Amino acid sequence: MKLTRRLLLKIAPVVLLGQSCISRAFAAAVPPFGEKYPNLESLTTGEWWNKGALAATPNANKNAKGKTKAAGGPAAPPSMNVPRDEVVCFAYYTQQNGVLKLSAQLFPLKPDEERVARLEVRPAGEDWKEIARTEVLYPGWDAHFRVEGWDGSKNVPYRVRHGEKAMFEGLIRRDPVEKEVIVVANMSCNSSRTIGPRTEIVDNLRAQDPDVLFFGGDQTYRHTEHTAGWIEFGLQFRDIIRDRPTVCIPDDHDVGHPNLWGEEGGQSHIEGDADGGYRYPVAYVNQVQRQQSWHLPDAPDPAPVNRDISVYFTRMTVGGIDFAILEDRKFKTGPAGMIPQMGPRPDHINDPSYDPKSIDLPGLELLGPRQEKFLHEWSQDYSGGAEMKCVLSATAFCGAVHMHGGPNSRLLADLDCNGWPQSGRNRALREIRRAWAPHLCGDQHLAVVVKHGIETFGDGPFGFTSPALVNTIYGRWWHPLDEQAGPNPVPNSPLPWTGDFKDGLGNPISMLAYANPENIQNEQQRADGYGLIRFDKKSRKITFECWPRFSKVSEGDKAQFPGWPVTIALDANDGRAIQGWLPELIFEGVENPVVQVIEEATGDILYAVRVQGTRFQPRVYSTGKHTVKVGRDRPDAQSMEGLEPRPKDMAGSRQVKF
Structure with a gap:
């Protein structure tokens, strides 16, 4: 008998945990992206729990001599069927202008499990408290939290929870504005032919x-199984992702x-x-x-x-x-x-x-x-x-x-x-x-x-x-x-x-x-x-x-x-050849302002930079007249026009008062 939505309406009228069995049964029966794409997300949709034979074994990416595979397609991904107290796989976040945005990735959920994730934090001197809850999305099994009014000046432990026992913990770091040196890790291209941990990198x-x-x-390079590949990536890097701001952008293979x-x-x-x-x-x-x-x-x-x-x-x-x-x-x-x-x-x-x-x-x-x-x-x-x-x-x-x-x-x-x-x-x-x-x-x-x-x-x-x-x-x-x-x-x-x-x-x-x-x-x-x-x-x-x-x-x-x-x-x-210097700017009433330099003949903005201290001498790349604009955070407070370049030691100076 063909499974249709009309039939499901007759045989599954009950509501379970805020979502109908109808929609869940229908989702299990129909590929989530249509009949034309049955292989998209096949490992994490439908009756995914019955696809355990596709799960990776510890040596699935090894050849007979124990060396990592370097040819062929991706080795099998991790099993998606984990103990139910481990279904929250990882979380990652950014904070900007008082807004915390935190995403969590869950392993696939079973039909009788609620599709709700909760975000809890523990401010200094306080107990854990829930500050947000959200739907676990399908397909994808991802959950997203947006918290406004976030104080970025403090370290705050967090945990994402599902059900009674599953959780993933981390730390939302304070914005390190006081540090003289800010360090960025630059990473990409994480082959799916070599499975398992990335312990040495982490x-x-x-x-x-x-x-x-x-x-x-x-x-991930698991082209048609992004959720399985994304979970694999999370397992590999979650011990570094969990406690610092992470920028992640998809590229072609993703x-x-x-x-x-x-x-x-x-x-x-x-x-x-x-x-x-x-x-x-x-x-x-x-x-x-x-x-x-x-x-x-x-x-x-x-x-x-x-x-x-x-x-x-x-x-x-x-x-x-x-x-x-x-x-x-x-x-x-x-x-x-x-x-x-x-x-x-x-x-x-x-x-x-x-x-x-x-x-x-x-x-x-x-x-x-x-x-x-x-x-x-x-x-x-x-x-x-x-x-x-x-x-x-x-x-x-x-x-x-x-x-x-x-x-x-x-x-x-x-x-x-x-x-x-x-x-x-x-x-x-x-x-x-x-x-x-x-x-x-x-x-x-x-x-x-x-x-x-x-x-x-x-x-x-x-x-x-x-x-x-x-x-x-x-x-x-x-x-x-x-x-x-x-x-x-x-x-x-x-x-x-x-x-x-x-x-x-x-x-x-x-x-x-x-x-x-x-x-x-x-x-x-x-x-x-x-x-x-x-x-x-x-x-x-x-x-x-x-x-x-x-x-x-x-x-x-x-x-x-x-x-x-x-x-x-x-x-x-900015490696353009310097043709001259404008008057040195001496700032009164402000430190570290923003200075913008414009070539007047073309209207071209040459550069805009936050300077250090109370002095800055702009350089220019042509001999014509220039305009200099200054401000605290944008070049919008004062403007000086018709400035002509000179040799550096002959350019003179200008007082700029705020």
């Missing part, structure tokens, strides 16, 4: 104690793609998805984004893109570091059908005779107008205690890779990176440069530090691409064809191929450090690891560190990948 991170965790994408050009919410129709848009149903895409990124601070421009796909680009300030969090896939144009195919795939170029300018066509988008507008406004706004700025996104604004997939597989250009389209890339980098901000990302499976060029070498901001956390899927190498350093190599570097180069898309980049894998088949030599970035607010310096996965930081190991650490000055994120 132990290192706990020893290094970063203030912010940034997971830049590909947290939403089930090998690569993603979101085309502002379009629908992909071809293998490889290079025509742009999303492969799977909108409900699945939104579920993935909700599970990974709902907890981020509220989006300043929350309108969904086409087909009602949600957005999450936003900003967050921790310890005085103001992060712009971007979606560098969602608005990007797909190459198939837009440019001639010049390689085995629409997104791979191997024709050495091609002209990079020929594929930088009008109408191609990278970040899109909405995010460009957001970046432009963010670069000039230092409210919320912002002292220094940083940009976070999934992938790099250049193609700093030569070998793809194997040490002999040379590729001229990869359109999956943010080096294409070049005009969109340059617009994004100009906005980032205005804030004197570095850019952090992952995705490439190859750790590099580059200095971007826009019009010329070195005039743009720095970018740090983290290595893959665990890379058993796709190796990449930096390996110039002539095996020679470029002009202006890094002095005394242990790496042979630093200096100025153009990537395969014609973008100027200066290579400062790279971490090539020695042997992609040996997990000890794959160059797996993570990045740490130290923002020193007093010295105005930023240090990029790159740590191998199997380093023993907790035991005193200080060995980073060769070529690291790399330390830069904050103002070096």
Whole structure:
């Protein structure tokens, strides 16, 4: 007999725990994303408890010699059928402007279990108290709490509870505004072919104690089973996620793609998805984004893109570091059908005779107008205690890779990176440069530090691409064809191929450090690891560190990948040639104001920066007249026009009173 909703209405009229047996029985019988997609979330929907044979065994990812698999598909995920006092798997949070947003991920619930989660906190000197409760969403089994009026100046233990016994505990950290150095961990690309704990990475991170965790994408490669993969990721990293603010953004593999050009919410129709848009149903895409990124601070421009796909680009300030969090896939144009195919795939170029300018066509988008507008406004706004700025996104604004997939597989250009389209890339980098901000990302499976060029070498901001956390899927190498350093190599570097180069898309980049894998088949030599970035607010310096996965930081190991650490000055994120100096500004009535400099002939905002102390002398990059605006958190209090540059020691000074 065919199971229909009409039949269910006859046989299951009772209500159970606020939800009808009808809806639950119907959900068990029908794939949650329709008959066309029976394999989406199959391990965590329907009668999932009867699918235990698919659960991983302790050695499911080992070969006969006990080595981790490096080929084939993902090994089996953890069992979803856990003891019922363990159904709250993990939780993670951010706080911004008095709003706490905390997400919890549960294992799948059974039909007779309530779908409600509760958030409890224990302020100093008080007992545990419940401050919120919320629905456990299906499919996905995620729960989300928003608490307004949150006091970010105090450490507060929390726990997420389900039923009588299940709970997950952590600590909501106070905003470390008093710390001189704020530390960010930069991570991405967590292979699902190597299952089990990430003990070595978590132990290192706990020893290094970063203030912010940034997971830049590909947290799981279980393309059609995001909830199972997300739970697996949570089991691996929950002991570091539980007690510090975490930024998590999905990348292509998280939403089930090998690569993603979101085309502002379009629908992909071809293998490889290079025509742009999303492969799977909108409900699945939104579920993935909700599970990974709902907890981020509220989006300043929350309108969904086409087909009602949600957005999450936003900003967050921790310890005085103001992060712009971007979606560098969602608005990007797909190459198939837009440019001639010049390689085995629409997104791979191997024709050495091609002209990079020929594929930088009008109408191609990278970040899109909405995010460009957001970046432009963010670069000039230092409210919320912002002292220094940083940009976070999934992938790099250049193609700093030569070998793809194997040490002999040379590729001229990869359109999956943010080096294409070049005009969109340059617009994004100009906005980032205005804030004197570095850019952090992952995705490439190859750790590099580059200095971007826009019009010329070195005039743009720095970018740090983290290595893959665990890379058993796709190796990449930096390996110039002539095996020679470029002009202006890094002095005394242990790496042979630093200096100025153009990537395969014609973008100027200066290579400062790279971490090539020695042997992609040996997990000890794959160059797996993570990045740490130290923002020193007093010295105005930023240090990029790159740590191998199997380093023993907790035991005193200080060995980073060769070529690291790399330390830069904050103002070096704007590398334009200085043509002169404006009068030194001497501030009365305020310390550490925001200063904006505008070139009058073009109306171009050169930069906006929070200065230190009561003196600042603006530098400029042309000989014409300039306007300087100042303010406490935005450049909105006073304006000085018609200022002409002079040699630094002849520019004089101006008193600025507040």
